[in-house]
Amino acid sequence: MIVRSKKRAAGSQAYYAVKNSSLAMVILALVISLFISPFCHSDDRVLAVVTVHPLATKAAEKAFKEGGNAVDAAVASALTLGVVDGFNSGIGGGCFMLIRKPDGEFIAIDGREAAPLKASRDMYLRDGRANPDLSQTGSLAIGVPGALAAYNLVISKYGKLVLSKHLMEAATIADEGFVLDASYLRRLDQVVDKLRLFPDSANIFLDDNQTPWPIGHRLKQADLARSYRNIASYSVDWFYKGEFALKTENWMAGNGGLIVQEDFTRYEVKQRKPVRTVYRNHEIIGYPPPSSGGVHVAQILNILENFDLFSMAPDSADFVHIVTEAMRLAFADRSYWLGDADFVSVPKGLASKKYARMLAKKINPKKVARVDAHSTPLDADKDLFGKHTTHFSAADSDGWWVACTATINTTFGSGVVIPGTGIVMNNEMDDFSAQPGVPNAFGLVGAEANAVAPGKRPLSSMSPTIVLKDGKPIFSVGAAGGPTIISQAVLAIINIIDHGMPPDQALGQTRFHHQWKPNQLLVEKSLDQKCIDSLVERGHKVKLINSIGAAQAIGQNSMGAFIGSADPRGRGVFSIFN
Secondary structure (H helix, E strand, O other): OEEEEOOOOOOOOOOOOOOOHHHHHHHHHHHHHHHHOOOOOOOOOOEEEEEOOHHHHHHHHHHHHOOOOHHHHHHHHHHHHHHHOOOOOOOOOEEEEEEEOOOOOEEEEEEOOEOOOOOOOOOOEEOOEEOHHHHHOOHHHOOEOOHHHHHHHHHHHHOOOOHHHHHHHHHHHHHHOEEOOHHHHHHHHHOHHHHHOOHHHHHHHEOOOOOEOOOOOEEOOHHHHHHHHHHHHHOOHHHHOOHHHHHHHHHHHHOOOOOOHHHHHHOOOEEEOOEEEEEOOEEEEEOOOOEOHHHHHHHHHHHHOOOOHHHOOOOOHHHHHHHHHHHHHHHHHHHHHOOOOOOOOOEHHHHOHHHHHHHHOOOEOOEOOOOOOOOOOOOOOOOEOOOOOEEEEEEEOOOOEEEEEEEOOOOOOOOOEOOOOOOEOOOHHHHOEOOOOOOOOOOOOOOHHHEOOOOOOOOEOOOOEEEEEOOEEEEEEEEEOOOHHHHHHHHHHHHHHOOOOOHHHHHHOOOEEOOOOOOOEEEEOOOOHHHHHHHHHOOOOEEEEOOOOEEEEEEEOOOOOEEEEEOOOOOOEEEEEO
């Protein structure tokens, strides 16, 4: 049985205004039970999966039906997305994976890209100023990819199938091709000039006239298929110790790059301790540094716990204002404190309740507060963390949950395809602070904590998150969209917990985002004009945009039945298989 959900949430302005929180949770449980009870049977083995592309969801289904678990489904999705959604993610980039085992143990797998050994703090400065072209396009923009190493590790330790099987399935799709839709072409149109700079990229993604392929064109990627099959035949050593690493070194040598074969050989996947906090009796499990997501999702929620969001409509000026102010405070802290915890001191106090109460006192319900700089949590020098993008989630009836966010950074990453491989390379080096105080491609400002260093991993906003109630997972959420990933995760959690919404309605609500600098409140155009006017009166500099990001969510009710939703703004698919 297959159930698919791909729809814009109707009545997205509705919300539950129940005053008693315990009653609200009862109502939420009933709503969820009614929503999903026809969809699954307790005596069947079941998989729930959500991705941004139908072919990736189908790949997860196939892996599951052939005996895999949710980990297999997630990796099958990831490798397929590298084919059909390659402008967002692929094995030329990195990922964060948050896994919950059936015994309740959580594992955070860090497959984030790393700076090459020849990287240096001021490598992007020219005449004393940061040159963004160098960190965003071409050879110097590329970090050492980690996604493939992460997928190999989780499959070997937690999967039921072998990596080679998932690779061969994805290779078939690359060989046979897939039909380009309007969504793909919109992304392609944004980077035509960048792709034209690199012949191998242009030969794949542009036609003979150096213009994007038309809608309906079947895009075949023979080189990428061959690379997938080589990895399947020779293991990930082909990528990290063999032909691909050598091809990359040779290309770098001819194009002013720094990466050499040794960078690939020395790359290692890291296992980290998740960030945990409690929000209104729900345990929030997030990703630790070098992700800023787990820390600041926790920080924002901790701040908001001091306010009665339950009584505020999710489309009201009061609600948007309070949540925005919490975002501003958290992003100010992010700009100063966050970086790779293996290299810099990141205080755990950023996610503490006591610190959140202090920050909450700075919020004025009626006007924008001044936030000139970061704040400082208690014991900031003592209690420390240990030394464009896509999100997909999978969960199965055996108790495996996987929330994974993968990326090559901006659209088509660096624009580089290593000749003869079909592999699009990331531009994650732009996620470092090329120069303290100078914004990156997403407008984010960083400090010394996120400066470039050899082997260091750049700060990320990726926020794969799993939420527990009474020790059991009830939903996972994640998103794509640069720094808006954090705000999307926060809003989804609030909409589900505070406003009692099912996932499709939660993801369909109007989104907004503030990252401290630049000083502007991004708001989707669906927000009511009266609300916008009220926000302006309170001192917000509002900028209207069509949409913010793309989030995905999977949930489970008390009876073990699954519910979920792809973002109604996109083409993603949520499915249940048994």
